[in-house]
Amino acid sequence: MTHDLSNYAVVKYTDSYYDQWNEFVSVAKNATFLFHRDFMTYHKDRFEDFSLLVFKKNKLLAVLPANRVGKTLHSHQGLTYGGVVLQSSVKFSVVLELFFHILKYLNSCKLEMLQLKQIPSIYTNYPTEEIDYLLFVLQAELVKKDTLSVVDLARKLKISGNRMEGVKRGRKNDLLVKEEQEFDLFWNKILIPNLKNKHNASPVHSLSEITLLKSRFPNSIRQFNVYHEGKIVAGTTVFETERVAHSQYISGDENKNVLGSLDFLHQYLIDVIYKDTCYFDFGNSNEGNGLKINKGLQYWKEGFGARTVTQDFYKINIKNYHFINAVFI
Structure with a gap:
């Protein structure tokens, strides 16, 4: 050549x-x-x-x-x-x-x-x-x-029985999903404490950084919180691109399984908010430089019909x- x-x-x-x-x-x-x-x-x-x-x-x-x-x-x-x-x-x-x-x-x-x-x-x-x-x-x-867990929204697989049980608990507990323009509640009440307690870690983006990015890309970065009796119990931060909605952060309080908050939230996002998008990307469940997979986390994501795409x-x-x-x- x-x-x-x-x-x-x-x-x-x-x-x-x-x-x-x-x-x-x-x-x-x-x-x-x-x-x-x-x-x-x-x-x-x-x-x-x-x-x-x-x-x-x-x-x-x-x-x-x-x-x-x-x-x-x-x-x-x-x-x-x-x-x-x-x-x-x-x-x-x-x-x-x-x-x-x-x-x-x-x-x-x-x-x-x-x-x-x-x-x-x-x-x-x-x-x-x-x-x-x-x-x-x-x-x-x-x-x-890395392995990404991705839902093909044009050809959705059936949600699993376990995840539907969580969705039903969410309905029974009258959970409310609300899109917010601020990140303070989710960061300070849910995300930061969870990462600190479980992994002794902090979010990749500080509260000030994600707030700055939201101001620069208001239609591409969205925050969805879940409330029970007026109190925040879970949430997710979504990075929205032309073809993909990606949950950048997912976290719930200690009662997330009892309330069904994360199941309720993501079923709503997949079936309502992002139903016309091409893909919903839960992100990876990898650890150890990609050589290990968190089995429980992978199982949870696949319950929504997510399947594997690699990076x-x-x-x-x-x-x-x-x-x-x-x-x-």
């Missing part, structure tokens, strides 16, 4: 590309609001941003949300998913060339490793696994594989970029 270097330019992101970047991800075939610069920068103090833009004859064809740690470039560690974001109409041969140039550029920057966190297929608007094939060519190492994480030796030259015959 012959590369016309004069046609391609790989550029490190600066604020001067803010509008161009955001306009691109708004129409890319494998992007969501998480790739908008206003989302990526809410925690910019934690990461050394090293995002890239790829141009061919001055036309933007791809971006790579990324951060640098030493001699490794990470598909941005502050995002749930990432990878190379592509123009909708781009064909395989161009993807091959632009990925070659990304790796060649990183090699010129004396970087040695690229860690890619692929976007799950349910989030893409068009087939977009060109990079997956090139990772095979590059002899990339699969270092992690792959790869490590690439950047110096192998020349392997791409031998693909076409």
Whole structure:
């Protein structure tokens, strides 16, 4: 394969590309609001941003949300998913060339490793696994594989008897699901205490951070609380993209099983709020870098008809970029 270097330019992101970047991800075939610069920068103090833009004859064809740690470039560690974001109409041969140039550029920057966190297929608007094939060519190492529990909302499976029992308890206890614009009650009364008590952990997003993100993406981040006799007993924070509603946080108080609060909430979201969406994503139940699965959590999610979609994480030796030259015959 012959590369016309004069046609391609790989550029490190600066604020001067803010509008161009955001306009691109708004129409890319494998992007969501998480790739908008206003989302990526809410925690910019934690990461050394090293995002890239790829141009061919001055036309933007791809971006790579990324951060640098030493001699490794990470598909941005502050995002749930990432990878190379592509123009909708781009064909395989161009993807091959632009990925070659990304790796060649990183090699010129004396970087040695690229860690890619692929976007799950349910989030893409068009087939977009060109990079997956090139990772095979590059002899990339699969270092992690998570399992997402996903409900296909156009072809829902029947909810299990156990989950329906919970839904019935919720009805019997006159539970109320209400969408809220504030996160304080859920964060302070339910989420933070639960994570502290069960895992000695804190939410990935602080209350101030999720409030800031809500102000920036008011239609994409939604909070649903469950109330019993006027008191909050459970809730979920949903990240809503074009094709997927994803429960970013799910938590209930100590009476969640007695009240049926989480079953009642999610049956309502799946059957009413998100019935016209393509997928409902409960997220992963993995632990131990993907090698272990929380069986009880997986069982609960599958009770709503969720089935498995995987997310792959790869490590690439950047110096192998020349392997791409031998693909076409």
